[in-house]
Amino acid sequence: MSVIYLDNNATTKVDPAVVEAIMPYLTEYYGNPSSMHTFGGQLAKAVRTAREQVAALLGADESEIVFTSCGTEGDNAAIRAALLAQPEKRHIITTQVEHPAVLNVCKQLETQGYSVTYLSVNRQGQLDLDELEASLTGNTALVTIMYANNETGTVFPIEQIGMRVKDKGAIFHVDAVQAVGKIPLNMKTSTIDMLTMSGHKIHAPKGIGALYVRRGVRFRPLLLGGHQERGRRAGTENVPGIVGLGKAAELEMLHLEEATKREKRLRDRLEQTLLAKIPECEVNGDITQRLPNTTNIGFKYIEGEAILLLLNKYGICASSGSACTSGSLEPSHVLRAMGLPYTTLHGSIRFSLCRYTTEAEIDRVIEVMPEIVERLRALSPFKNDEAGWLQAQEQTLAHR
Numbered sequence: 196m197s198v199i200y201l202d203n204n205a206t207t208k209v210d211p212a213v214v215e216a217i218m219p220y221l222t223e224y225y226g227n228p229s230s231m232h233t234f235g236g237q238l239a240k241a242v243r244t245a246r247e248q249v250a251a252l253l254g255a256d257e258s259e260i261v262f263t264s265c266g267t268e269g270d271n272a273a274i275r276a277a278l279l280a281q282p283e284k285r286h287i288i289t290t291q292v293e294h295p296a297v298l299n300v301c302k303q304l305e306t307q308g309y310s311v312t313y314l315s316v317n318r319q320g321q322l323d324l325d326e327l328e329a330s331l332t333g334n335t336a337l338v339t340i341m342y343a344n345n346e347t348g349t350v351f352p353i354e355q356i357g358m359r360v361k362d363k364g365a366i367f368h369v370d371a372v373q374a375v376g377k378i379p380l381n382m383k384t385s386t387i388d389m390l391t392m393s394g395h396k397i398h399a400p401k402g403i404g405a406l407y408v409r410r411g412v413r414f415r416p417l418l419l420g421g422h423q424e425r426g427r428r429a430g431t432e433n434v435p436g437i438v439g440l441g442k443a444a445e446l447e448m449l450h451l452e453e454a455t456k457r458e459k460r461l462r463d464r465l466e467q468t469l470l471a472k473i474p475e476c477e478v479n480g481d482i483t484q485r486l487p488n489t490t491n492i493g494f495k496y497i498e499g500e501a502i503l504l505l506l507n508k509y510g511i512c513a514s515s516g517s518a519c520t521s522g523s524l525e526p527s528h529v530l531r532a533m534g535l536p537y538t539t540l541h542g543s544i545r546f547s548l549c550r551y552t553t554e555a556e557i558d559r560v561i562e563v564m565p566e567i568v569e570r571l572r573a574l575s576p577f578k579n580d581e582a583g584w585l586q587a588q589e590q591t592l593a594h595r
């Protein structure tokens with residue numbers, strides 16, 4: 196059975212052209228780009244080309260690109276750098292719906308003498324810019340806010356946020372791991388100071404990413420050692436990964452306009468048909484400001500994990516809004532921050548598409564989902580019994 200992969204916000208298939216670009220750097224060209232000999236020099240040239248390709252995708256200068264090992268490293272490095280550069284400021288602003296790569300750094304910083312404001316979101320997952328404005332003070336070192344949410348696809352008004360941040364003189368970091376390749380970006384006209392991206396979300400391999408650091412922004416490296424990346428990230432370069440990220444960035448630029456249009460059309464068809472065919476379900480997130488490839492749908496009275504297991508039987512890969520931690524069902528922090536009722540909180544499924552998604556794959560999901568939901572609801576003792584469902588959920592949570 197072939198796999199229908201609709202979990203592209205978790206990771207993506209490596210593009211065959213990316214594999215092809217990488218291969219010589221796993222075999223023939225194994226030199227160290229920092230070496231003096233010509234062999235090393237050939238590697239340095241490959242890294243330079245990749246840096247140009249990534250810079251082009253972001254509308255940045257190549258000197259502003261720092262290669263990292265992943266999106267998580269980019270987020271960690273940006274946050275630490277912003278704080279180290281302004282040791283007198285002790286306040287950070289972020290949101291309740293960030294990726295753990297940001298949230299868990301902020302949580303640790305709270306134990307190290309920093310105060311953190313976690314901005315709330317409304318039922319659509321959107322921020323209140325007045326709350327941001329009210330939170331910004333002269334003591335705010337850093338505002339770190341994601342471009343687009345990985346779970347719901349909700350896109351934040353990043354430039355409007357950035358203008359307010361700049362007014363107060365804080366550094367503005369954006370986790371754009373989900374936005375890169377899906378939304379056109381241009382750092383030349385942006386208010387963003389630092390921006391995180393990750394290779395494996397844009398059809399490059401895992402273990403490579405990049406951090407954009409605007410020229411003039413004071414930067415302190417997370418990793419200390421050699422002089423690689425102009426002293427901003429020590430460690431011998433992951434040349435195959437870097438070459439792959441460069442190629443992937445080039446392909447994203449090439450495909451962005453057409454692919455996102457196509458993904459949006461397929462996503463909308465999937466979403467609208469499911470909403471029409473299945474009673475008691477709704478879309479989570481801001482449907483007007485949203486990534487073109489993502490839909491997160493809440494199916495009342497059933498468990499997302501159960502839906503995933505049945506989808507899996509048909510070879511369909513999706514994701515639930517909740518991260519299953521050691522057998523206990525922990526509802527998603529994103530959906531919880533949005534104030535979703537318990538009845539939908541546990542039954543939410545994310546489908547995330549990519550440029551390889553086909554009409555036939557969408558047809559298949561549309562075909563099987565209604566019967567999966569119906570089957571699970573028939574088994575659910577709480578069908579049409581919101582009170583009973585709530586009580587059972589509360590008991591489950593109490594037992595954890």
Ligand SMILES: *Cc1c(COP(=O)(O)O)cnc(C)c1O
Nearest residue numbers: 265266267294296345372373393
């Ligand atoms: C995947 C993801 C990350 C982490 O990137 P890795 O390369 O897996 O470390 C960070 N932020 C967002 C929004 C993501 O979707």
